[in-house]
Amino acid sequence: MLIIGIAGGSGSGKTTVVKAITEQLKENVVVIPQDSYYKDLSHYTEEQKRVHNFDHPDSIDFELLRTQLKELRDGKVVEQPVYSYITCGRSKNETVTVRPADVIIVEGILIFTDPKLRKLLDIKIFVDADDDDRLMRVMARDIVERGKTVEWVIERYSNTVKPMYLQFIEPSKRYADIIIPQGGHNKVAIDVISATIEKSLAGCRKNR
Numbered sequence: 001m002l003i004i005g006i007a008g009g010s011g012s013g014k015t016t017v018v019k020a021i022t023e024q025l026k027e028n029v030v031v032i033p034q035d036s037y038y039k040d041l042s043h044y045t046e047e048q049k050r051v052h053n054f055d056h057p058d059s060i061d062f063e064l065l066r067t068q069l070k071e072l073r074d075g076k077v078v079e080q081p082v083y084s085y086i087t088c089g090r091s092k093n094e095t096v097t098v099r100p101a102d103v104i105i106v107e108g109i110l111i112f113t114d115p116k117l118r119k120l121l122d123i124k125i126f127v128d129a130d131d132d133d134r135l136m137r138v139m140a141r142d143i144v145e146r147g148k149t150v151e152w153v154i155e156r157y158s159n160t161v162k163p164m165y166l167q168f169i170e171p172s173k174r175y176a177d178i179i180i181p182q183g184g185h186n187k188v189a190i191d192v193i194s195a196t197i198e199k200s201l202a203g204c205r206k207n208r
Contacts, residue, residue, distance in 0.1 A: 001073060001100065002200055003120055006107045007172060008127030009165045010055070011137030017127050017180060017190060018107050024194040027102035027201060030072070034108020036081050036096070037065045042089025049088045050152075055164035057113045065106075069120055072100050102201060109165075112172035122200070125193065126176035131162070 008014045022029045039061050041049055053059060068078040079095035111117055112124060139157075142148040148156075173179060178196075180189045 001102060001104065002122050002197060003069065003073065003104045003106065004123045004125065004197065005111050005118070005121035006105060006125045006127060007109060007112045007169070007176070009129065009134050009169050010109055010161055011134035011141065012127045012129040013137070013185065014107050014109075014127045016185070017125070018105055020187075020190045021105070021194055021197070024190070025103060025197060027198075029103045029105060030098055030101040032065070032069065032072075032080070032098070032104060032106045034060060034065070034106065034111050036083050037061045038083050038088075040090045042087050044088060052088070053160045053164065055109065055160050055168075057110050057168060060108075060110055060114075062114045062117055066114075066117055066120065068098075069104070069106065069117075072098065072104055073120070075100050103197065109169050110172075112175045113168050118175055123178070123197070124176045125178045125180060126173045127180045128173070129182065 006014050006018055018031055022031065037060055038054065039059060041052060044052065064081070068080065071078050077100070078098050080098050082091040082094045082096060083089070084091065106117075106121065111121075112126070118124065139150065139153045142153045142156075143150065178189075178193060180186050180193075182189075
């Protein structure tokens with residue numbers, strides 16, 4: 001098993017990179033999104049939810065993420081939480097069953113900020129993109145997929161997304177083994193990464 005971490009700022013193109021790598025690999029791949037592990041805020045008031053900083057490392061339940069990742073590594077099946085951006089809480093009645101795979105990809109903006117999680121990652125990839133490009137993608141995503149207003153997106157970007165990127169996410173780039181410039185549109189980088197993963201898996205099998 002190979003555990004790969006893919007980090008980068010909001011709107012950098014992480015999802016595009018994950019999809020491209022998954023499509024190229026011939027192996028069985030499971031994707032673990034960091035966003036499924038946001039702490040449950042369903043008991044918060046609407047005002048508390050509105051001002052909550054989702055881009056701070058403290059917003060993530062890293063302990064549960066690490067525990068489930070270790071269980072997958074050990075060949076166990078886990079029940080991944082289902083998080084709602086509408087309610088800002090975890091589903092009480094629904095989880096996602098995740099089974100071990102040849103390749104596990106952990107994807108999220110903050111995954112390199114947790115030292116214990118970094119130690120579980122065999123390959124660390126950081127997806128880089130221009131600030132303007134990231135802002136446009138964040139606006140499109142939050143308005144279309146999450147039902148937010150333009151004003152809400154701009155306020156959140158100015159007050160939390162950009163400051164937290166500069167304080168936590170961008171500095172975590174130094175832990176990456178590979179940095180992909182131009183976001184998810186860098187086909188050459190994606191091809192090289194896919195080949196590297198295939199080679200690493202082959203080496204793992206040879207050493208069994």
